[in-house]
């Protein structure tokens with residue numbers, strides 16, 4: 639990408655209102671401003687647990703949300719197969735595509751930005767293909783985000799309760815201990 643030119647994720651995405659929302663979700667994740675549990679842990683001074691609140695199978699970072707979270711696998715699974723069909727149309731390296739789709743880092747790279755240099759083994763795709771892949775992947779990202787949000791809303795009362803309990807424990811352990819009086823004084 640040349641300096642001063644818009645990122646393909648923006649310039650090649652279709653311009654419908656719904657698509658703008660989807661593009662925004664992808665851009666937030668790319669820019670690191672989408673609040674995942676590992677971001678929260680990095681910024682929170684009270685030692686927030688970076689583990690995914692939904693599946694607890696690892697730290698919730700960008701790759702976890704896009705490629706690994708078990709709680710949203712039902713959404714990913716359907717989209718993964720459709721994405722593979724789209725890729726097959728534009729790329730004849732079938733074994734490489736299979737490998738890319740199954741690899742969590744490469745899957746994340748292709749979903750967030752199919753022009754990513756990490757994908758040079760299967761890219762560059764022709765311009766029409768990039769447009770189609772971007773539109774589809776932004777839809778997938780948006781669906782994962784919506785499902786994550788719905789599940790977090792459901793868990794919210796329990797998460798809130800745990801957070802309050804943790805804050806109480808932290809407050810209690812921060813209390814200065816009573817000075818021990820010197821029996822020889």
Ligand SMILES: [Zn+2]
Nearest residue numbers: 690693707708
């Ligand atoms: Zn998870």
